[in-house]
Amino acid sequence: MSVTAPKGFRAAGVTAGLKASGAPDLALVLNDGPLDVAAAVFTANRVQAAPVQWSRQAVADGRARAVILNSGGANACTGPEGFLDSHRTAEHVADLLELSAQDVLVCSTGLIGERLPMPTLLAGADAAAQQLAAGETAGAGAARAIMTTDTVPKTAQVTTASGITVGGMAKGAGMLAPQLATMLVVLTTDADVTAGAAQSALRAATATTFDRVDSDACMSTNDTVILLASGSSGIAPAPGELEEAVRDVSARLARQLVADAEGASHDVHVLVRSASTEQAALAVAREIARSNLVKAAIFGNDPNWGRIVAAAGCVPESVAPFDPADLAVTINGVQVCRGGGLGEDRSAVDMTPRETLIEVDLGAGGASGDIWTNDLTHDYVEENSAYSS
């Protein structure tokens, strides 16, 4: 059901003609209220696309009614003209829906460094506005229209005990290493919440879901996660309930992003335990997740734990205190390294399942942290050596 799962939302996905392939490329999400609460987190990349610059200031007041999202062009590194294009897009959608431009958020994804064909995009917005609808088909259409190299649309929803619903859609298959935010994601809820509660729930949820995905160590200029609340359920959730529901939907979407990462043949869960702090655990997990040698070995179904240990050893002691002689590494249940040296025979490890679990024990404390990544494959190289979407 995607973003239309909660009450009070309509959506549409259309083919504006931004993609040469003729695939759907423009999505619109509208919050019919009664509330117009909105929260968002954006990429930590210092190079921020025009739609990120626009949406950041538009959502600063905690309010928004609509989100327009296009694939087929990132509108990043396009200068003042690119910002005006995002602004004009918001104004155009505002006119169509009788809103203020400041209530329209804009997201774009695709190639960096090209202007968007504005007449094409605005005509697409006209069509999307006409097709706005509630229900499953409309939500699915919007999720499909934001895909770039994604092979499947990504949606999720939950309904809590008290009766609020959170729905969401996401896109992202490459340049997938968010920090504080990620990819394009729109979450919706019919909960009756304040802007502060929405922002707080969103921040907390992204920190342990999207921020834990690191497919290729490359952080995008366009990452955006938006949460819209309509309040149409009339239910004010208990403290923590919204956050848990948002986290649940975010985790499901994040897992779908990993599962569809460009060219991947393994989804790799790197779990670091017995660290001095969660930050230390995450630093070690991320270093392992970013090692091309670890990732290529996994592609080859090779339980090459030496590369895992070598990656862990690259994390400065000031960041993650541990004694290399205490390291243990378990791959898919087989402890191939213990006491920093040889453990069970590596030939006992079955690397054929798509989901690969790497557990690293630092022997340095009680904290843990995990990162999801993918293997490094021929298909990743192929897809990214001739990128066009």
Place this chain on the structure above:
Amino acid sequence: MSVTAPKGFRAAGVTAGLKASGAPDLALVLNDGPLDVAAAVFTANRVQAAPVQWSRQAVADGRARAVILNSGGANACTGPEGFLDSHRTAEHVADLLELSAQDVLVCSTGLIGERLPMPTLLAGADAAAQQLAAGETAGAGAARAIMTTDTVPKTAQVTTASGITVGGMAKGAGMLAPQLATMLVVLTTDADVTAGAAQSALRAATATTFDRVDSDACMSTNDTVILLASGSSGIAPAPGELEEAVRDVSARLARQLVADAEGASHDVHVLVRSASTEQAALAVAREIARSNLVKAAIFGNDPNWGRIVAAAGCVPESVAPFDPADLAVTINGVQVCRGGGLGEDRSAVDMTPRETLIEVDLGAGGASGDIWTNDLTHDYVEENSAYSS
């Protein structure tokens, strides 16, 4: 001529039988004096192989007479037994050459997490000691015996105006991202120098040569660079002369490492200018050099400058202050991005030469720095998904 280019050195390369392929796998370098000056820098990886642990303490007094190097096994993550193996190797070589074990440095390279077959290795050391010789053939043989996935041996030499000679050999084709040290490299000189001068020259030379190579962002557990000085020329070089010669030989060897990196089809020179500090320039250059998306695009001959700008934007402002709106990117002479936005038409860039020059102007000061890397190719994935050497 490799390590035998300067007067006072003998070398040998033999097939001990450590490699299944039957290729040469054991090298020995002997300094016949009169001096026994030695300097070394080692990997900054916290997981340090047994030979690194041994050699670090053996060279601490600034003296060494011999270096034994094996391919076919890294002797890393092998625990106290692995350290004893390195110690026994040094003792064995010392007995053969009538030296103290503390005067024998040990280097190993190959798979992490396997013990070395010691009888095989020690028998190889016997053969190498018998074959020690001066001259070109012996030096070339040693350079060949330290190769793993290298496709060509790497040697260099220079003779300065005052008449001292520096020679060297290197191996390294993967896990090639040194910090403070790198790969396996043995440099020799007949200069009459102190241990302090040798260490100082080596540190300075590696900082701007091997430390600027970042082929795949993966730092090894075994990286070692050794400089041996025999003093047999009888010439005490002028201040700076040794450093310049060591830097020259190191730069030539480093360039050969990049040229032979696993699976690479482009050697990529990332040069960052107009930075606030050299450290800032290097941080931006390294981030670009480590971007899989940038590297895959170069493999595909795609001048995808958006990925370069996105990588630069991932460097924290505290590390490299710059305004994204001031960024300029020039690829192989064509300024495809200026003022943070569109520049010349990207189709004007010729990406077919093996050597690719990426120039980034930060507009933030007068410092510059460069990193050499490689592209990300199918062959890199293939070679590293089924590693065995």
